Amino acid sequence: MSNSLLRVVSRIKVPQRAISSTPVFSSNIVLDQRLKDEIYPKIGNREVVGFGINGQATYIDKGAFPCPAIRFKEDTPEILKLREKEKGDWKSLSLEEKKELYRASFCQTYSEMHAPTGEWKAFAAALLFAFVGAGWLMAFVKKVVYPPPPSTITRDWQEAQLQKMLDQEQGIIAGVSSKWDYEKLEWKK
Amino acid sequence: VATAVRQSHGKVETDEELDNRYIAYFERPNIDGWEIRKAMNDLTGEDLVPEPKIIIAALKACRRLNDFSLAVRYLESVQWKCGNQKDKIWPYIHQEIKPTLDELGILTPEEMGYDKPELALQSVYDM
Numbered sequence: 001m002s003n004s005l006l007r008v009v010s011r012i013k014v015p016q017r018a019i020s021s022t023p024v025f026s027s028n029i030v031l032d033q034r035l036k037d038e039i040y041p042k043i044g045n046r047e048v049v050g051f052g053i054n055g056q057a058t059y060i061d062k063g064a065f066p067c068p069a070i071r072f073k074e075d076t077p078e079i080l081k082l083r084e085k086e087k088g089d090w091k092s093l094s095l096e097e098k099k100e101l102y103r104a105s106f107c108q109t110y111s112e113m114h115a116p117t118g119e120w121k122a123f124a125a126a127l128l129f130a131f132v133g134a135g136w137l138m139a140f141v142k143k144v145v146y147p148p149p150p151s152t153i154t155r156d157w158q159e160a161q162l163q164k165m166l167d168q169e170q171g172i173i174a175g176v177s178s179k180w181d182y183e184k185l186e187w188k189k
Numbered sequence: 190v191a192t193a194v195r196q197s198h199g200k201v202e203t204d205e206e207l208d209n210r211y212i213a214y215f216e217r218p219n220i221d222g223w224e225i226r227k228a229m230n231d232l233t234g235e236d237l238v239p240e241p242k243i244i245i246a247a248l249k250a251c252r253r254l255n256d257f258s259l260a261v262r263y264l265e266s267v268q269w270k271c272g273n274q275k276d277k278i279w280p281y282i283h284q285e286i287k288p289t290l291d292e293l294g295i296l297t298p299e300e301m302g303y304d305k306p307e308l309a310l311q312s313v314y315d316m
Contacts, residue, residue, distance in 0.1 A: 050226030066233055066266035067226035067259065087255040090294035098296060102258040102303075108310055109303040110265040117312070 215246035241285035
């Protein structure tokens with residue numbers, strides 16, 4: 001199923017005629033009936049124009065592949081009339097006609113393909129919601145789940161604890177009491 | 190900057206050889222729609238911004254095939270290949286190809302109004 005257009009490549013050759021009076025080239029791709037039956041129900045009346053990205057007869061807008069395998073819009077009589085006009089001098093086409101021709105072959109222009117979508121805002125919003133949710137969760141856990149903190153954590157207890165350590169001269173050589181000046185009753189500088 | 194044609198072994202193609210290969214391909218008098226599109230896709234896949242002379246050969250091939258929109262599409266892809274150096278590279282390219290553009294009546298994407306998005310396409314994820 002993949003590379004359905006690969007078989008067409010062999011058909012696009014200058015015919016090996018012994019005597020050829022006119023150079024033969026076609027801008028239209030000729031498909032055999034089997035390929036036509038395979039492809040056209042899926043793509044409708046659109047002209048196959050090339051190999052595209054991978055040989056599938058699909059239309060894809062991609063920056064790295066300017067030329068998809070099929071034209072974008074179906075061939076209507078108006079567009080075919082424009083194509084006839086296209087065979088003449090391009091300066092005689094108005095801007096509207098040129099745009100019409102472009103949109104007939106292509107869906108999005110490059111700037112439309114690569115235009116910012118604003119999708120990042122959705123991600124940023126989700127992230128902030130996640131932060132808020134985490135905050136609510138933490139508040140709930142602190143209030144409901146955790147036991148009360150130990151009493152030894154309060155400032156008063158710790159100051160009394162330090163005073164007791166100094167009174168008992170704990171660490172008098174190299175520890176905390178060695179940094180306390182017992183004469184002046186302040187910390188040593 | 191040299192580019193390799195195939196894999197890591199074998200002869201590495203110089204810039205001039207690459208340019209000449211593509212110019213010769215586009216200048217074939219009986220090139221057809223399939224081949225020109227393949228060449229454009231390949232050239233867009235190369236790690237370079239094409240030289241103005243290659244672009245001119247491609248535009249002339251579009252003229253032979255009577256396909257105006259393909260020419261504009263290719264110019265858009267050249268602009269895209271410039272990446273974020275577009276304001277340094279595109280003015281030079283535009284200046285070099287302007288005679289051809291005027292001669293063939295091809296508009297640049299800016300002149301078509303396609304430098305900004307014109308139509309919006311609904312994303313398939315929003316349907």
